Amino acid sequence: MFAVLSTLQKPFTKFVAVLSLLWLAACQPISLADVNSGNINAGETVRVALLLPRGSEIEGDSIVSDSLENAARLAVGDLQGVEIDLRVYSTAGDSARAAIAAKQAVADGAQIILGPLRAESANAAAVAVAPDGVNVLAFSNNATVAGGNLFLLGSTFNNTADRLTAYAKKTGKDRILIVHDEEIGGQLGKAAISQAIARNGATLAGTVVYERSQQGVISAVQRIKAAQAAGQANAVFLTSTSDAALPFYAQMLPDVGISNATTQFIGLSRWDIPAQTLQLPGLEGGWFAIPNPAKSAEFAARYAAANGAQPHPLAALAYDGIAAVGALASTGKRDALSRASITQSAGFQGSNGIFRFRADGTNERGLAIAQIQDKKVVIIDAAPRAFGGAGF
Numbered sequence: 342m343f344a345v346l347s348t349l350q351k352p353f354t355k356f357v358a359v360l361s362l363l364w365l366a367a368c369q370p371i372s373l374a375d376v377n378s379g380n381i382n383a384g385e386t387v388r389v390a391l392l393l394p395r396g397s398e399i400e401g402d403s404i405v406s407d408s409l410e411n412a413a414r415l416a417v418g419d420l421q422g423v424e425i426d427l428r429v430y431s432t433a434g435d436s437a438r439a440a441i442a443a444k445q446a447v448a449d450g451a452q453i454i455l456g457p458l459r460a461e462s463a464n465a466a467a468v469a470v471a472p473d474g475v476n477v478l479a480f481s482n483n484a485t486v487a488g489g490n491l492f493l494l495g496s497t498f499n500n501t502a503d504r505l506t507a508y509a510k511k512t513g514k515d516r517i518l519i520v521h522d523e524e525i526g527g528q529l530g531k532a533a534i535s536q537a538i539a540r541n542g543a544t545l546a547g548t549v550v551y552e553r554s555q556q557g558v559i560s561a562v563q564r565i566k567a568a569q570a571a572g573q574a575n576a577v578f579l580t581s582t583s584d585a586a587l588p589f590y591a592q593m594l595p596d597v598g599i600s601n602a603t604t605q606f607i608g609l610s611r612w613d614i615p616a617q618t619l620q621l622p623g624l625e626g627g628w629f630a631i632p633n634p635a636k637s638a639e640f641a642a643r644y645a646a647a648n649g650a651q652p653h654p655l656a657a658l659a660y661d662g663i664a665a666v667g668a669l670a671s672t673g674k675r676d677a678l679s680r681a682s683i684t685q686s687a688g689f690q691g692s693n694g695i696f697r698f699r700a701d702g703t704n705e706r707g708l709a710i711a712q713i714q715d716k717k718v719v720i721i722d723a724a725p726r727a728f729g730g731a732g733f
């Protein structure tokens with residue numbers, strides 16, 4: 342079922358809880374050189390360690406751990422021609438214990454590691470096993486820790502911003518005003534959008550930063566209006582999530598004359614989670630990015646059939662990790678799990694569509710452009726089915 346892809350020629354607290362599982366304050370990225378040979382023997386069982394935050398005192402970590410493990414085992418069962426010996430290690434959500442678990446996994450024979458969940462633990466685990474020549478595919482999306490022997494499975498701000506900005510440029514919504522809060526997530530989101538604007542030849546029409554409070558949001562509205570007029574922006578890119586400023590802006594920006602009728606609203610976060618967000622009148626016509634919906638629905642149905650419950654939103658990452666390992670091992674190459682093999686440009690087919698790892702340890706995922714129409718999600722630009730040589 343899994344294969345390396347051929348290169349194409351020519352609100353709301355639930356959602357924030359998902360993001361908080363992935364993001365921490367920036368850690369130092371791993372700077373160690375990749376000493377991994379990634380050697381495996383063709384036809385032999387591949388030994389994979391799965392590091393989970395079981396035993397953590399953080400609410401929800403037990404549920405996330407179970408869902409990640411279930412998804413990984415589902416993927417193992419889907420492999421054809423590749424045997425995986427999957428062993429699970431608990432980190433208790435602690436970076437020191439993650440490093441110890443990673444070292445123990447390698448001592449037990451692990452040839453590659455999936456997890457841990459959060460950036461700080463992922464960084465610690467990868468540093469611990471770098472001298473042993475073992476690569477780590479972590480569930481984090483925090484690009485500040487990526488690199489060396491640490492690769493991220495989580496969808497990054499850069500990936501989402503690039504996909505949306507490229508589409509905006511193509512459709513003439515190319516003068517983009519960025520609206521972000523002053524917290525770390527807002528700052529990182531702003532940086533990702535700014536870089537995407539530069540990469541895609543669009544125009545940065547201005548930036549408005551606001552304090553993450555109700556009064557901070559209210560006081561920013563007139564500044565957004567002024568910045569939109571001064572920069573002649575035909576698009577407003579919002580970093581806010583549904584549990585924070587987004588509902589306020591959805592109401593107040595149209596009240597001052599900024600709406601999707603004349604200025605395209607674009608979201609860095611998903612506006613379909615939770616579903617109540619779709620009911621906000623001010624977001625009607627707005628754009629955001631989502632994984633391939635057909636693939637996502639197929640994965641969720643198969644997971645539910647196997648486990649009697651819906652998967653946690655992060656479960657797909659564990660499935661994708663096993664999918665990538667299986668696809669690489671199936672090539673029969675001696676260095677199948679090396680950096681060079683992991684970052685091959687063709688990418689992999691995962692639970693939510695295509696993805697590939699970049700040389701800097703981050704990833705690219707094939708995303709669809711969604712629009713809110715009549716309070717429903719409508720795909721207006723389908724997710725790509727294969728990667729081109731230099732991008733989507």
